[in-house]
Amino acid sequence: MPKLLKMLIWLPLAALPCLVAAAPPGIEQNRGHWAFQPLQKASPPEVIDNSWPRNDIDRFVLARLEASGLKPAPEAGRATLIRRLSLDLTGLPPSPEEVEQFVGDPSPRAYEALVERLLASPHYGERWARHWLDLARYADTSGFHNDLDRPYAWKYRDYVIRSFNDDKPYARFIAEQIAGDEIEGAGAQGLIATGFCRNGPSNDDNMGKTPEAIAQYRADQMDDVISTTSSVFLGLTLGCARCHDHKTEPLAARDYYSFYAIFAGTERLGLPKGATNEKDDKIKDDAQVMALVETRPEAPATHILLRGLASSRGALVGPAVPAVLTTQPPRFPAPAAKSTLRRKTLADWIASPETTLTWRVMANRVWQHHFGSGIVATPSNLGLSGARPSHPELLDWLAERLLDSGGSIKDLHRLILLSATYRQQRRAGPPENPGLRLQRMEAEVIRDSILAVSGRLNPRMGGPGIKPRIRAELLDASQRNKWPVLKEEGPDQWRRSIYIYVKRQLLMPSLELFDAPTTTDSCALRSQSTVPTQALVLMNDEFVEEQAGHLASRAMKEAGDDPSMAVERLFMITLSHPPTPEKKAQALGFLRERTAAEGGESALQDLAHVLLNSSGFVYID
Numbered sequence: 001m002p003k004l005l006k007m008l009i010w011l012p013l014a015a016l017p018c019l020v021a022a023a024p025p026g027i028e029q030n031r032g033h034w035a036f037q038p039l040q041k042a043s044p045p046e047v048i049d050n051s052w053p054r055n056d057i058d059r060f061v062l063a064r065l066e067a068s069g070l071k072p073a074p075e076a077g078r079a080t081l082i083r084r085l086s087l088d089l090t091g092l093p094p095s096p097e098e099v100e101q102f103v104g105d106p107s108p109r110a111y112e113a114l115v116e117r118l119l120a121s122p123h124y125g126e127r128w129a130r131h132w133l134d135l136a137r138y139a140d141t142s143g144f145h146n147d148l149d150r151p152y153a154w155k156y157r158d159y160v161i162r163s164f165n166d167d168k169p170y171a172r173f174i175a176e177q178i179a180g181d182e183i184e185g186a187g188a189q190g191l192i193a194t195g196f197c198r199n200g201p202s203n204d205d206n207m208g209k210t211p212e213a214i215a216q217y218r219a220d221q222m223d224d225v226i227s228t229t230s231s232v233f234l235g236l237t238l239g240c241a242r243c244h245d246h247k248t249e250p251l252a253a254r255d256y257y258s259f260y261a262i263f264a265g266t267e268r269l270g271l272p273k274g275a276t277n278e279k280d281d282k283i284k285d286d287a288q289v290m291a292l293v294e295t296r297p298e299a300p301a302t303h304i305l306l307r308g309l310a311s312s313r314g315a316l317v318g319p320a321v322p323a324v325l326t327t328q329p330p331r332f333p334a335p336a337a338k339s340t341l342r343r344k345t346l347a348d349w350i351a352s353p354e355t356t357l358t359w360r361v362m363a364n365r366v367w368q369h370h371f372g373s374g375i376v377a378t379p380s381n382l383g384l385s386g387a388r389p390s391h392p393e394l395l396d397w398l399a400e401r402l403l404d405s406g407g408s409i410k411d412l413h414r415l416i417l418l419s420a421t422y423r424q425q426r427r428a429g430p431p432e433n434p435g436l437r438l439q440r441m442e443a444e445v446i447r448d449s450i451l452a453v454s455g456r457l458n459p460r461m462g463g464p465g466i467k468p469r470i471r472a473e474l475l476d477a478s479q480r481n482k483w484p485v486l487k488e489e490g491p492d493q494w495r496r497s498i499y500i501y502v503k504r505q506l507l508m509p510s511l512e513l514f515d516a517p518t519t520t521d522s523c524a525l526r527s528q529s530t531v532p533t534q535a536l537v538l539m540n541d542e543f544v545e546e547q548a549g550h551l552a553s554r555a556m557k558e559a560g561d562d563p564s565m566a567v568e569r570l571f572m573i574t575l576s577h578p579p580t581p582e583k584k585a586q587a588l589g590f591l592r593e594r595t596a597a598e599g600g601e602s603a604l605q606d607l608a609h610v611l612l613n614s615s616g617f618v619y620i621d
Helices: 002-008 017-021 056-067 078-090 096-103 110-120 122-135 154-165 170-182 187-198 211-234 253-263 342-350 356-371 392-404 409-417 443-454 472-477 509-513 532-540 542-559 563-575 581-598 600-612
Strands: 267-269 291-293 302-305 313-317
Touching: 056 392, 078 096, 078 110, 078 122, 078 409, 096 563, 110 122, 110 409, 122 154, 122 356, 154 187, 170 187, 170 211, 170 291, 170 342, 187 211, 187 291, 211 253, 211 356, 253 302, 253 313, 253 342, 356 392, 356 409, 392 409, 443 509, 443 542, 509 532, 532 542, 542 563, 542 600, 563 581, 563 600, 581 600
Parallel strands: none
Antiparallel strands: 267 291, 302 313
């Protein structure tokens, strides 16, 4: 939608009669929309089979199943559960030793202890920060023609990882990203957190020189902030009201520009080298942070911009939140010495228990990443045009639990992961049962898991982004801020994929192929493509082939010279379970054939390569 709007705003007024003439759906009539209502104090429903539920989540799910004449699936085996939990919470597969210990642990609290151990792992923050960085359209470059380097963008990425590991209360997490410079005691981390508002694409070295061009560029940059802030935290498509009243939501252009007024006094701190300022001076060196801050108590007046054009000013508006969401709008206080405090007021309102939309949105996002689909299938649109919730009472109950816990995301994980719903065997099933969706690993998890099973994953955390090898013939597609040519990779490149330098003009091809987002806009739900080139890359990519060799060497070292033991070890390392007798016989036959043709070590590498290409490795059962 933002790209479409940027094209539309340059059209003459006569070309847009339907856009400017339409009125938004009535605000008063639509205050009753389910997502705009207070949380419903839903009690877990009564169920017939009281032996199945492990907590109240299960009662909501089971009641729907029983009403449809359905039953839940059996519980998955322990080897399946530890692999599922490990990949969900840390993005890394369990070691064979961890699998064997969990499978052999007779304690009735072994599962709960496993959940706690994984939540305490520093890898948890790396895994769940990736979900948030998709929403925050994080990248290490500006995009557009010159794709300028953002040398300190990685500090925001590390801030998000640290926040998830620390289980930062969600209200605080919101406030720091919207108004970190206005919060007492936030310090440098508060400045870094406002990088959320700076992550979008920018064209700072080519924004134009005239006052009109500079004003239009400012409006375009603020549109990114408004659209992302409203969709990520509130699940609203407010950005669609930039040029006209929203076509399908009770959001007027006045709502959009009142939101704009909240950010009107901001300025950017930390510009990439090569950018130009408003005086057309080249930036040589700027602050070692990328932030959006205020430095004075006054904000410029905000006008509705007709058709989104900075040169076409309409009515004057003040700071306000979307009218449909409240009958008691927040009061914007008198400014402080160096700030209008408007963004802090907005953050406090968004994170308020009364703004129940916020808590529904986040509860739905956590559910989505555990089950592959949210209770609301449009996670950044809970408005009139969004999907209806499949289990509305359950969503409100989860949002209430998130609020009651003080905004603890880890507590919400515990509720979901300890449920019988989560522990079911995954197979094709009805929509009434959310626990049955088979999920493919995300792009980064595939790469990280390959490194983990090969024994070559470098666990070092944080710092500037890494630049793994990209085939030389692909580098010509990006002529500026060029990617280095590497003939070989080593430990410096074998870190987790969240630390890969995100270059907007040239995304990491192997990640892009498996549906990593483009970072141009906020991504709430990755696509799930299945195309032949994915299998071809896993079969032919240098990285996969090399890591298959390391995996084979690891298996030989741990199993000795016995081919039968080596096969069992390979299965345990890659799939977290031993081979069935049939699979083992097939693998040993494969080894005999390949050994006769190529030699023993090469044959084991080929088998390792086959396992890395298998559905059992790439999918999370």
